[in-house]
Amino acid sequence: MHPARKQRLIIVAIIVVGASVATALIGNALKQNLNLFYEPTRIVNGEAPVGRKIRVGGMVKEGSLVRLPDSLTAQFIVTDYEAEVIVEYTGILPDMFTEQAGTVATGILNEDGLFIAEQVLAKHDETYMPPEVAAALKDKPKSY
Amino acid sequence: MASWQWFHRLGSPKWLSGTIDRWLPWVLSAGTLLLIISVVWGLAFTPPDYKQGNSFRIIYIHVPTAVVALAAYYVMAIAGAVSIIWRMKVADMALRAIAPVGAALTFLALITGAIWGKPTWGAYWIWQDARLTSMLILFFLYLGIMALHDAYQDSASGNRAAAIMSLVGTVNIPIIYKSVDWWSSLHQPASLKFTEESTIATEMLQPLLLAIPGAYLFFIAAVMLQLRVQIARSEKNTQWMAERSGL
Missing domain, CATH: 1.20.5 (Single alpha-helices involved in coiled-coils or other helix-helix interfaces)
Incomplete structure (x- = not known):
């Protein structure tokens, strides 16, 4: 050359x-700072700031979603299968928001460890399949 | 050196112009055909997703445009490197031809992602997400390279600046690709996997596997069209161009 x-x-x-x-x-x-959200483990370990706007992400625990009567307030548990955080949200949850599926919530962690969300998003996983296959499988998603 | 002959021939606008004239109809029709087949197949003849229903079908546009938008950047950066090392004017034309096509593909990937995001996530767009932000940066890189090209009075400086910027921007491509694995993100990881089994059902995967080569061919055809304009502009005073235009 x-x-x-x-x-x-x-x-x-x-x-x-x-x-x-x-x-x-x-x-x-x-x-x-490049992570979008805190996993529940890091929140329980006290790594997340209290009283400042943050995001928490993980799976919605099975059977944990409760809606308070006569209001739009819902409570659910976000888990990474090691630790859990209780999230409270007043508003309309996205259509794709279900138990045992991923979620990312924006809000403030209060002193009691309760996460008051102002926005709740559904996180979709990378699995794509027809309904019949899903019904036949009935497999619990393992990751998020 | 005989082995370099193909490379030097590639540097000849006249040779390139003839090659484009010969190949363009084939590449364009093959790409269009593949895209039509895959989109019709994907929209009408694949089953809906168990969870997303019909909205998952945007994958047949979102994924091919995003894949080609990333690959196009590397092709553009290689043209930038050739321009800097060999001072080959065809390389500058290629860089200039690829940038707007890459920008358009990136824009399509961003828009289709937002349209899908609303019914799936519950939001069109969120800030601070690594995948979304790095893809937006790619869009700005393409636009920036187009702007830099035209920002100088003398075209040699513009070519040099755009080529350097294209090289610097290559950093962003592996970041986009790996962002969903390196950091927590709202965007799901890739369903198409090279080393393990894909997590998308075969009947949903098949049209996608046609759409991706279709998008590549369509990209090549669009770049050829752009290149033809670049060549015509730079060679307008040559004898062969006058003959080609039938003057």
Whole structure:
């Protein structure tokens, strides 16, 4: 290869490697901030700030969804199968929100460890199948 | 050196123009055909999803456009590297041709994702999500490269700046791809898996496996059309271009 081209090839390599290293360092420094939500384990361990707007994500525990009478307030437990957080939400839950499915809630953790949500989203998993197959399987989802 | 001959030929606008003229009708019709078949198959002849119902069908547009939008960026960055190392003007034309097509594909992936997000998640868009944000950055990268290209009085500086930016932006592609695995995200991980069994039922997967090559072919055809414009603009004073135009 022509020496001038070789030199420019090295410059190209330096740009790509340099940009990658810089991004990796920034990503490493911001590690936790790049996560969308806190898992219940981290909330129970006290890693999440109290009284500030955060997100919690995990699976809605089976049988945990209760609606308070005469209001739009619902309570449910979000679990990562290691720890649990009780979430309270007043409003209309998304159609896809069900027990044993993933959810991401935005809100504030109060001093008693109750999570007061202002927005609840349903998190869909990567499984796609026809209804007949789902009925035949009746398999409990293991991950979220 | 004989082995480099194909590479130098690729650098000739005249040769490239002839090749595009020969291939474009085939690539365009094959891509369009594959897209029509896969979309009709996906929309009308696959079963609904057990949970999402019919809204899952947007996958036949969302996934192919997103996949090609990412791959297109690498092709564009390779053109950027060739432009910097070999100062090949066809490489600059390719970079300029790919950017708007890549931007359009990224935009389609973002829009279809938002349309699907509302009935599935309960929101069109959320901020701070790694997958959504990195894809939005890709869109801005494409737009930024187009803008940089035209930002200089002298086109050589514009070409250089756009090529460097295309190289720097390559960092974002593995981030988009792995964001759902590295960080917690609202977006689900990929259903199409290379190393293990895919988590999408076979009858739902089949049209998708036609739509992805269809989107690739359509992308190539769109870039060819753009390239033809670039070539015509830069070679407008040459003898061969005058003959090609029948002047």
